[in-house]
Amino acid sequence: xxxxxxxxxxxxxxxxxxxxxxxxxxxxxxxxxxxxxxxxxxxxxxxxxxxxxxxxxxxxxxxxxxxxxxxxxxxxxxxxxxxxxxxxxxxxxxxxxxxxxxxxxxxxxxxxxxxxxxxxxxxxxxxxxxxxxxxxxxxxxxxxxxxxxxxxxxxxxxxxxxxxxxxxxxxxxxxxxxxxxxxxxxxxxxxxxxxxxxxxxxxxxxxxxxxxxxxxxxxxxxxxxxxxxxxxxxxxxxxxxxxxxxxxxxxxxxxxxxxxxxxxxxxxxxxxxxxxxxxxxxxxxxxxxxxxxxxxxxxxxxxxxxxxxxxxxxxxxxxxxxxxxx
Numbered sequence: 001x002x003x004x005x006x007x008x009x010x011x012x013x014x015x016x017x018x019x020x021x022x023x024x025x026x027x028x029x030x031x032x033x034x035x036x037x038x039x040x041x042x043x044x045x046x047x048x049x050x051x052x053x054x055x056x057x058x059x060x061x062x063x064x065x066x067x068x069x070x071x072x073x074x075x076x077x078x079x080x081x082x083x084x085x086x087x088x089x090x091x092x093x094x095x096x097x098x099x100x101x102x103x104x105x106x107x108x109x110x111x112x113x114x115x116x117x118x119x120x121x122x123x124x125x126x127x128x129x130x131x132x133x134x135x136x137x138x139x140x141x142x143x144x145x146x147x148x149x150x151x152x153x154x155x156x157x158x159x160x161x162x163x164x165x166x167x168x169x170x171x172x173x174x175x176x177x178x179x180x181x182x183x184x185x186x187x188x189x190x191x192x193x194x195x196x197x198x199x200x201x202x203x204x205x206x207x208x209x210x211x212x213x214x215x216x217x218x219x220x221x222x223x224x225x226x227x228x229x230x231x232x233x234x235x236x237x238x239x240x241x242x243x244x245x246x247x248x249x250x251x252x253x254x255x256x257x258x259x260x261x262x263x264x265x266x267x268x269x270x271x272x273x274x275x276x277x278x279x280x281x282x283x284x285x286x287x288x289x290x291x292x293x294x295x296x297x298x299x300x301x302x303x304x305x306x307x308x309x310x311x312x313x314x315x316x317x318x319x320x321x322x323x324x325x326x
Contacts, residue, residue, distance in 0.1 A: 046083045048136050051107055052115035056226065059116045060294035063227065066103045067290040074106055084110040097123040097163075100220035101229040103290065111143055114226070121226050123163065128224055130159040164223040164301065204311065204320055212239040213313045215255060215320075221302050228266065228300040231290035232307045234258050256314050258287035262307035266293065268300040287311075 043054030044062065053059040066074050078085065086099065086108040097112040099105045108114050112123035120131040120139045124146050131139045138157050142148060151158050204215040214237050221230040238253035261277035276289050289307075293300045312319045 044081070046081050047115055048139075049083050050109040050111075050113050050115055050120075051081065051083060053117065055117050056294050059226065063103060063107070063292050063294065067292055070286060071102055071106075071288075074103060078106060086110050086112055097125060099123065099222070100218075101222055101227075101231060101290065101292065102233075102288075103292070104222075104224075104227060104229060113139065113143070116226050119226075121224070123224070126163050128161050128163050130161075130225055132157055132159070161225065204313075207313055207317050209314045209316070213237065213253065214250075215258075215311045215313060217309055219305065219307065221305055223301050227292055227294050228302050229290065229292040230264055230302045230305045231288065231292075232260050232262075232305070232309065233286060233288035233290075234260065234309055234311055236285050236311075236313060252285045254283050254285050255281075255287065255311055256317070257282050257310070257312040257319070258284065259310045260287055260289045260307060262305070264291055264305045265303040266291075266300050267303055268293065271303070 043058040045052050053062070066077070069077075085106050086097075087102070087105040088110075099108060099112070108123065114121050115134060118132070118134050120134055120136070122129040122131065122139065122142060127146070129142055129146070131142065135157065138151060142151050142158060146152075152160055202217040204217065206212050206214045216235040216237055217232070218235070219230075219232045222228070234255065236253045236255035236258075237250045239248055239250055240253070241248050242251055257280065259278055259280045261275075263273055263275045265271060265273045274291070276291065278287055278289050281287050291302075310319060
């Protein structure tokens with residue numbers, strides 16, 4: 001009787017271990033399958049520590065999809081790919097190139113490169129290099145010495161161009177700016193000077209809602225061979241601690257209300273004007289609108305961007321409106 005009981009116990013334990021192993025394998029296969037389906041859907045892989053797209057159309061499709069997501073969601077999708085992004089390489093990114101589009105910045109590797117179809121694009125400073133025939137050997141040589149005249153002068157292998165970035169101007173429209181409570185020393189918004197690099201960063205008035213709070217406004221315009229991009233974003237911030245023992249600093253925080261709307265013009269086989277509107281959004285930390293168009297034949301060029309931002313950091317704050325254009 002004892003022997004039969006031992007057999008039953010052993011059989012039950014073995015079955016449990018086998019079931020656990022099968023479930024583990026099933027989950028692993030499902031995860032691998034999900035990653036494979038993502039790669040297959042976008043024809044995306046990693047080569048030489050950079051993202052590699054099978055075609056320009058695949059790149060355009062993915063960028064269009066990612067522009068509809070929050071940056072947190074974008075990061076969650078890209079974490080499956082084994083490469084070092086320019087957006088995460090905070091030690092050297094400013095020495096490489098000044099890319100402001102947050103999605104494009106995440107798709108480039110830490111050297112400022114990406115492989116699309118039969119071309120490798122490398123951004124260094126204010127220059128863009130196109131390496132033809134996806135020649136990774138030429139890319140490595142160029143990355144090591146961008147002043148290599150033997151490579152730069154051979155247009156059958158490498159094409160060099162200056163990156164075009166739009167000039168941005170920022171000013172208040174003078175409406176809806178009655179302020180309830182400003183922190184000491186904070187001034188009302190005024191016309192700002194233009195920053196280099198086709199970008200503009202501004203901060204709203206600070207409000208005292210038991211702690212200093214504000215909104216960060218960011219706009220950019222960049223034209224590359226593989227993609228033209230302009231966009232605007234609002235990010236809520238509060239001057240608060242990070243974690244139980246973290247010091248106080250300006251950290252991402254929810255906005256009570258936000259909206260971005262306006263228009264842009266683009267030259268691509270003609271000049272076209274398109275409008276955009278995020279619609280009113282509430283209780284989010286980031287409100288963003290990005291227009292991005294991949295090249296197909298003639299490279300698209302962003303000409304103008306006119307954007308109006310509206311936000312309210314808390315219910316008791318007045319609504320502020322800014323107008324940006326370039």
